[in-house]
Amino acid sequence: MSEDQKRMLEQQLWNIANTLRGKMNADEFRDYILGFIFFKYLSEKMELFANEILKQDKIKFTDLKPGIAKYKDYREAVKDEALEKLGYFLGPEELFTFIAQRGMGENKDADAFDENKSEFILGDLQTILRNIQLSTMGTESEEDFDNLFEDMDLNSTKLGKTPAARNAIIAKVLCHLDKIDFKLNDTDSDILGDSYEYLIGQFASGAGKKAGEFYTPQEVSKILAKIVTTDKHKLKSVYDPTCGSGSLLLRVAREVKNVTNFYGQEMNRTTYNLARMNMILHGVHYRKFDIKQDDTLERPQHMDKQFEAIVANPPFSAEWTANPLHLSDDRFSQYGKLAPASKADYAFVQHMVYHLAENGIMAVVLPHGVLFRGGGEAHIRRYLIEQKNYLDAVIGLPGNIFYGTSIPTCILVLKKCRESPENILFIDASREFEKVKTQNILRDAHIKKIVDTYRNRKEIEKYSHCATLEEVEENDYNLNIPRYVDTFEEEEEIDIQAVMADIKQLESQRSELDKEIEMYLKELGLVG
Incomplete structure (x- = not known):
């Protein structure tokens, strides 16, 4: 698919999404449209898989109906294989295209939809979505499909005041989606995955401060992913302790040939559902990802594991309990101090360092305050540098590149076994961006310069500097970038x-x- 065709598809999906908008805000109608796209994906995946199994018997999955010879045997055989390989099962009568066609009824055109000519499908559709989850009960994939569609209330009055009105809008959306070919049989293409990512980004841009709950801008994701995959072609594991929609984990996978396992934790229930959908929809097998839902700092879910690559965009300066009991927690005990209750930034850093493998790299986006604030944060910062020497690089990013906040941010890169233990690389990329409307954008050239500078530890005038540990000590472990990268422009003499x-x-x-x-x-x- 060409770039122009891809853009047309993305615009088509966005237009379909806006059919649902009505009086809902961005994060509400997001849950419906992404859920329906996911249902379509599961249906098409199921049909392709079943047709392959039934090929030797010269039967198509959609022909599998009560009354044909060996109907139950065929159905059970397909179901067993599907639960083993796909992790779920849908019957032929439950496929997306059939429920969409039923919803259309006698209507010929979704744009000129007459609800009086439509068949009522809401009850059956809700049952089908519930059956997808029920099919996994007692299997290995049960946790991965548990309550995946819980945010799709088809009886919500936000979809329409009457059941008929709600049925009409849903039927129209399904019909529009049914016409789109996601080309799932093209194993070299990830059209649907790319489109899903595009929609998540579009919803994030309209979600204001809430966007930070589930989405990291793609250009920032690229930088983090390229950094943690430096000199690596395969990864045993990648972990994001605040994984949102899972997009950052999936971005890391694009930078290497293979990732064996994906791990993540997300506190928001709706976003947790989105992350699991995103994984499955990108073709990540249910056995290869382990996404948990809970508060990462208070109730961590992967305490027994270390990871080769760790990426994160935690909520900036979030509150946490800072309970003194955490001083006996292995993640925090060696530091002697906790991050302040009003700013959990360093608590996330400590959590990530605990989970970092000896040969691993971690990259985390944080507000600039972590570079120079005092108190417990200064103590933790000094310990990481003076006692552990884990800090590998500090990268300053432009302001106004995140949705919902205009503050400038930075990336901290940490490694337990550093190739250059005698210095810390500082990069000031804060002035290199392109302004697009109200947002600052990092183009590929900006990203390449940051990543190349990091990987080669290049010193570039007014852009980067390798500061010795003595320099950092002389600055009392204050990491404010202008202390190390002189960007002063001398004015012309008058x-x-x-x-x-x-x-x-x-x-x-x-x-x-x-x-x-x-x-x-x-x-x-x-x-x-």
Whole structure:
């Protein structure tokens, strides 16, 4: 698929999404449209898989109906295989295209939809979505499909005041989606995955501060992903302790040939559902990801594991309990101090360091305050550098590149086994961006410069500097980037004598002009 075709598809999906908008805000109608796209994906995946199994019997999955010979045997055989390989099962009568066609009824065009000509499908559709989850009960994939569609209330009055109105809007959306070919049989293409990511980004741009709950801008994701995959072609594991929609984990996978396992934790229930859908929809097998829902700092779910790559965009300066009991927690005990209750930034850093494998790399986006704030944060910062020497790089990003906040941010890169333990690389990329409307954007050239500078530890005038540990100590472990990267632009020297000469010449010219104007006024009889 060409870039133009891809953009057309993305715009088509966005237009379909806006069919649902009505009085709902972005994060509400997001849950419906992404849920329906996911249902379509599961249906098409199921049909392709079943057709392959039934090929030797010269039967198509959609032909599998009560009354044909060995109907129950065929159905059970397909179901067993599907639960093992796909992790779920849908019957032929439950497929997306059939429920969409039923919803259309006698209507020929979704754009000129008459609800009186439509078949009522809401009850059956809700049952089908519930059956997807029920099919996994007692299997390995049960946790991965548990309550995946819980945010799709098809009886919500936000979809329409009456059941008929709600049925009409849902039927229209399903019909529009049914016409789109996501080309799932093309194993080299990830059209649907790319489109899903596009929609998540679009919803994030309209969600204001809530966007930070589930989405990291793609250009920032690229930087984090490229950093943690430096010199790696395969990863045993990648982990995001605040994984949101899972997009950052999936971005890391694009930078290497293979990721064996994906791990993540997300506190928000709706966003947790979105992350699991995102994983499955991108073709990540249910056995290869382990996404948990809970508060990462208070109730961590992967305490027994270490990871080769860790990425995160935690909520900036979030509150947490800072309970003194955490000082006996293995994640925090060695530091002697906790991050302040009003700012959990370093608590996330400590959590990630605990889970970092000896050969691993972690990259985390944080507000600039973590570079210079005092108190417990200064103590933790000093410990990480002076006692552990884990800090590998500090990268300053431009302001106004995140949805919902205009503050400038930075990336901290930490490694337990550093190739350059004698210095810390500082990069000031804060001035290199492109302004698009109200948002600052990092283009590929900006990203490449940041990543190349990090990987080669290049020193570039007014952009990067490798600071010795002695320099950092002299600055009392304050990591504020201008202390290490001099971006001062000397102003052009002013020649006072030349300026005075110019002023005198202008005064002389003004005097001559005044005399000339006075002469014209006399000729016109306007002055005596």
